[in-house]
Amino acid sequence: MPAGPSPAPPGAEQPPFGPPLFGTMAIIGPGLIGSSLLRRARTSGWLAEKLVAIDHAPQVLARVRELGLADMVTSSLAEGVREADLVILCVPVGAVRETALAAIAHMKPGALLSDVASVRTTLGPEITAHLPPDIAYVPVHPMAGTEHSGPDAGLADLFENRWCLVVPPEGTPAEAIRKVEAFWQRCGARTREVTDSYHDQICAMVSHLPHFLAFTICETADRLSGDLRSDVLEFAASGFRDFTRIAASDPVMWRDIFLANRDILLATLERFQTEVDKMATALREEDEQAIMTRLEHGRHIRKSLIANRQA
């Protein structure tokens, strides 16, 4: 594991690891994230002894079977989670609540429930309200991904040296949190525990707002008239290309994320709009000094990112 910007916290799991952390692990939704976890479990042997993949789409299950990613493949949620010591929901944000409640009903006492949704405040409380006392719920958000999806898109090292934010509800047993953190450390990730609202503010800024703007700049280009529209596509320079890569992401997934983090995203957009207005005013008034100061701030922030080895 290459050194990250922050050293592993004292007590973090380090290779070589001991025996598998869990007996049976069930992944609901073996897409990009879910199939990456299955691959990691398969290749490392450190995560779980038995791997179960659950999905309602027959073609996804068939593909997981072909790829040999799980020991058991099923479309039955009840059957798939029954024996599991760890159940991880890797379904779209819009399906997390419903799937979590369905899974809880069939999970065994002492089992651990997790999900990887990228929005927390609007999801967490609804799930914890239905949680029986003998099941712990430790949702996480691994800060990793690509614009691709499906079981073929997964990578065993997708989480290597990436952050995984751990967002346990208040009152979660420390042992459950520790076990989930160890799980992600064994996936190569660095873990940090944060509150749900702090999580959602960070993600609105580093992920949701950029996606919102990327989709919107594409929409703006789409509305140009005939020749100009096609020439914008033809001449698309690096700025436009970098900007819009993330607009190739799945629209359903992003609709759900935007809606689930609506209030915080709109507040973050408002902060952004304030800065856009200031910059537009500086430009309109040809205030060279103000423009320069703002561009230098922006560049400074970007350089800090590079220093953080996140670029």
Place this chain on the structure above:
Amino acid sequence: MPAGPSPAPPGAEQPPFGPPLFGTMAIIGPGLIGSSLLRRARTSGWLAEKLVAIDHAPQVLARVRELGLADMVTSSLAEGVREADLVILCVPVGAVRETALAAIAHMKPGALLSDVASVRTTLGPEITAHLPPDIAYVPVHPMAGTEHSGPDAGLADLFENRWCLVVPPEGTPAEAIRKVEAFWQRCGARTREVTDSYHDQICAMVSHLPHFLAFTICETADRLSGDLRSDVLEFAASGFRDFTRIAASDPVMWRDIFLANRDILLATLERFQTEVDKMATALREEDEQAIMTRLEHGRHIRKSLIANRQA
């Protein structure tokens, strides 16, 4: 040369090329673009017999000399352009007008003047107004670059299979336009003649607005309070990283571009803001169908880019 999205127009130059197009070529400002042209001329032998590099910064000239990029290296504009058959200004947008007027005063009759500025409507007329009848002016805009700058950043194949927009003022002799187009085709570029205002509209959309937004989202992150600000940098996800790469670009260069294309950029920003407002409204009203339609449009545009092999 790999096949581009559009075939080379009939009559376009194709390798192997004949003897050099020009006797002496003078590059004013051997930075990223200028030193790439010198490298291309050096390695191909197709562009010019003698290469001159002009700059006011001694360290830039020293570096050009060390890299062996030119036959003559000088800080004197008068001396550098005197013998040149082709003078190309590769200076920042804010310095183009002044440098062009200074160069014209010393250029020989029959010589050709060009520049590579990324804004046209506000620059062209000021220069053509001072043009003697025996010097032709054919500005271009090669759609290529990186966020790096200086003579070390140049690449002989920087323009390979990229677009070079040619923006001659009305009344420019056809022979001068043809020669400049042939020059860029020999640099590996595909050329297209466009009007100055069409050029500036395209660039506002594909380059200037993305840079404006990238700098501004960085500024927004910079204004977050303490912990949140540093954690945004720490957890910066791929959306934020892609989005902000271009905010590492030179602030002086972008201040000048923004100011030079101010009116068209502000009009393009206004179109963008209209779409941002519509998306924010759809989100506020939880109008799933409207959000979905917009995200799908955005994704469609991005997919068109990929089909165009620009991604």
